[in-house]
Amino acid sequence: MFSQSHPEHYVPIFLFLLVAVGFGAVSLTVGKLIRPKNPYKDKNAPYECGVPPINDARERFSVRYYVIAMLFLVFDVEVVFLYPWAVDFDRLGLFGLVEMMIFIFILLVGYVYAWKKEALEWD
Amino acid sequence: MLNDLASAVIVIVAVLFVLLTTVAYLTYLERKVLGFMQDRLGPMEVGPWGLLQPLADGIKLISKEDIIPSDADKAIFRIAPVISLVPAIISFAVIPFGRDSFHFLGITTHPYITDINIGILYVLALSSVGAYGILLGGWASNSKYSLLGALRSAAQVISYELNAGMSVIGVLILAGSLSLVKIEAAQSGGFWHWYIFPQIVAFVIYLISGIAETNRTPFDLPEAESELVAGFFTEYSGMRFSLYYLAEYANMIMVSSIATILFLGGWNSPFAFLDFVPPFVWFMLKVYFFLFFFFWIRATLPRLRYDQLMKFGWKVMLPLSFANVIVTAIVVYMVRH
Amino acid sequence: MQMALFAYFGGAVVLSALFVVYFRNPIYSAMSLLAMFMHIAGLYVILEAEFLAGVQLLVYAGAILVLYLFVVMLLNVQSRGRFLQRQTPLVAVIGIFAAVDVIALLLHTRFYPELPAIPHPGVPTLGNSETIGMVLYTQYLFPFEIASLVLLIALVGAIVLAKGKLKYR
Numbered sequence: 001m002f003s004q005s006h007p008e009h010y011v012p013i014f015l016f017l018l019v020a021v022g023f024g025a026v027s028l029t030v031g032k033l034i035r036p037k038n039p040y041k042d043k044n045a046p047y048e049c050g051v052p053p054i055n056d057a058r059e060r061f062s063v064r065y066y067v068i069a070m071l072f073l074v075f076d077v078e079v080v081f082l083y084p085w086a087v088d089f090d091r092l093g094l095f096g097l098v099e100m101m102i103f104i105f106i107l108l109v110g111y112v113y114a115w116k117k118e119a120l121e122w123d
Numbered sequence: 124m125l126n127d128l129a130s131a132v133i134v135i136v137a138v139l140f141v142l143l144t145t146v147a148y149l150t151y152l153e154r155k156v157l158g159f160m161q162d163r164l165g166p167m168e169v170g171p172w173g174l175l176q177p178l179a180d181g182i183k184l185i186s187k188e189d190i191i192p193s194d195a196d197k198a199i200f201r202i203a204p205v206i207s208l209v210p211a212i213i214s215f216a217v218i219p220f221g222r223d224s225f226h227f228l229g230i231t232t233h234p235y236i237t238d239i240n241i242g243i244l245y246v247l248a249l250s251s252v253g254a255y256g257i258l259l260g261g262w263a264s265n266s267k268y269s270l271l272g273a274l275r276s277a278a279q280v281i282s283y284e285l286n287a288g289m290s291v292i293g294v295l296i297l298a299g300s301l302s303l304v305k306i307e308a309a310q311s312g313g314f315w316h317w318y319i320f321p322q323i324v325a326f327v328i329y330l331i332s333g334i335a336e337t338n339r340t341p342f343d344l345p346e347a348e349s350e351l352v353a354g355f356f357t358e359y360s361g362m363r364f365s366l367y368y369l370a371e372y373a374n375m376i377m378v379s380s381i382a383t384i385l386f387l388g389g390w391n392s393p394f395a396f397l398d399f400v401p402p403f404v405w406f407m408l409k410v411y412f413f414l415f416f417f418f419w420i421r422a423t424l425p426r427l428r429y430d431q432l433m434k435f436g437w438k439v440m441l442p443l444s445f446a447n448v449i450v451t452a453i454v455v456y457m458v459r460h
Numbered sequence: 461m462q463m464a465l466f467a468y469f470g471g472a473v474v475l476s477a478l479f480v481v482y483f484r485n486p487i488y489s490a491m492s493l494l495a496m497f498m499h500i501a502g503l504y505v506i507l508e509a510e511f512l513a514g515v516q517l518l519v520y521a522g523a524i525l526v527l528y529l530f531v532v533m534l535l536n537v538q539s540r541g542r543f544l545q546r547q548t549p550l551v552a553v554i555g556i557f558a559a560v561d562v563i564a565l566l567l568h569t570r571f572y573p574e575l576p577a578i579p580h581p582g583v584p585t586l587g588n589s590e591t592i593g594m595v596l597y598t599q600y601l602f603p604f605e606i607a608s609l610v611l612l613i614a615l616v617g618a619i620v621l622a623k624g625k626l627k628y629r
Contacts, residue, residue: 009238010237010240013237028366036188065274065277066530066531072284073523076519081290086296091590099604108445118361240510254522
């Protein structure tokens with residue numbers, strides 16, 4: 001029932017990757033032969049409703065994005081721990097169930113902390 | 124070995140062909156469905172019933188000028204659409220479209236490109252890699268709308284990906300495998316074996332997360348035209364623009380396929396007496412049902428505000444997915460012992 | 461065949477790691493890092509550790525690098541030119557020392573007798589993900605639970621660091 005690891009099953013994925021990259025490259029190259037190329041200064045200006053853009057677009061932005069990325073990272077690692085546990089659920093039995101509940105509980109503490117500290121707010 | 128390679132090549136070509144034509148006709152179908160829902164006819168001019176519209180769109184897109192803004196980071200601006208597209212395409216490598224092997228030019232071929240033991244993990248991982256194309260494209264454009272759209276999109280994608288990843292756990296507990304082929308096989312024998320019934324909460328969470336991850340209405344904040352022009356692809360035009368579009372629609376098909384496989388039994392027929400219909404047809408029917416659902420939602424719901432979207436993801440969906448994992452684990456343990 | 465694949469993935473990892481350091485624009489560095497993570501996943505696949513390959517993509521490429529990109533974009537590090545920084549000579553000297561150190565360590569360690577190349581003997585018939593689960597949740601139970609505490613600390617730390625800035629409305 002259980003299949004051992006088969007590295008050769010990844011060869012088609014590698015092939016598919018090459019085909020997909022090739023598709024992107026070919027479609028862009030074919031377009032290059034057909035399409036007009038007529039750039040001038042105003043056409044290449046960044047879009048800003050017809051007004052000349054004021055300073056660089058890469059301004060500093062809200063730190064919330066960083067907090068969200070950090071929260072995501074923590075919970076993503078937790079989800080990764082859940083995958084092998086879910087697959088082995090039957091074999092691990094009550095022991096596995098209890099230990100994962102403890103694991104989830106500890107992280108829920110962090111979740112409640114984030115909620116209380118308003119790290120999940122966006123206004 | 125050689126036979127395996129040949130079969131892989133055949134399926135790759137077939138999958139790519141079907142995928143690209145499906146994407147092309149999805150744009151047509153979307154406009155038709157939206158049209159009919161608004162009591163219009165949709166595209167009618169090109170070909171009978173506008174059937175050649177995707178072809179005309181394709182010719183238009185490929186022959187349009189490729190405008191690169193002068194302040195853009197040119198190298199990243201050029202490759203970002205490809206970074207977005209490639210993961211969207213290659214995640215189809217593990218999708219099993221049918222049950223039976225078939226023969227083509229004397230070569231035994233499987234209805235999937237490959238069956239790996241970590242199928243669902245592979246799909247989830249690639250969907251997160253796809254976010255880079257958006258983030259980089261928006262950053263490289265050096266336009267305020269693009270950057271804002273890209274940041275919003277990345278934050279939205281990662282927030283909802285978490286929920287999608289969590290909602291899958293319940294199915295994994297039931298199926299006991301990460302391989303999509305085995306998860307499908309575990310749901311055979313009538314529709315009451317489908318995981319949508321024991322995992323209805325997970326199903327709803329996955330579907331909402333899937334819509335949010337593909338940036339579709341009502342979660343299309345990254346490309347909210349009323350405030351961000353076109354979001355991260357404001358500065359893109361021609362073929363590069365269409366690669367982003369292609370990636371978005373390919374991701375839609377991907378989400379529909381995963382929802383089909385995890386919750387609706389994949390290629391399994393609902394009743395034994397309907398088994399004469401080929402498994403492939405069942406799979407396609409279910410996928411198209413979800414795609415229609417995407418369009419339906421778009422025609423029905425207004426767009427959310429960004430703070431509402433993030434709050435909903437973190438304060439409603441995440442606790443629900445946590446609860447679903449815990450309840451599923453406890454109930455499955457009690458039932459099996 | 462395996463050797464050739466190893467040479468490709470290993471070489472690509474080294475090359476993209478070098479580019480991470482060489483590029484002066486942090487976004488380019490992040491992109492090289494993405495390429496490196498992918499090739500490390502490839503290395504895991506040829507080692508028959510496919511679960512690790514998936515986790516490598518999901519966590520490193522999917523989560524950690526997004527965090528990097530956010531930080532880089534948040535700080536808006538300005539840079540001119542693409543290659544070689546001023547501190548390169550100093551770094552090269554330190555790098556040579558580090559390289560000598562690593563090579564000396566490699567030469568003095570006998571890997572093969574100590575490290576069993578086969579999966580855990582207790583669960584010989586399971587697949588890769590299943591084996592990891594069985595070993596992780598029985599034998600390595602304690603480190604696993606500690607991991608949740610480490611994650612908790614990371615989460616609290618991030619919120620405390622950003623807290624002052626989160627308050628303005």
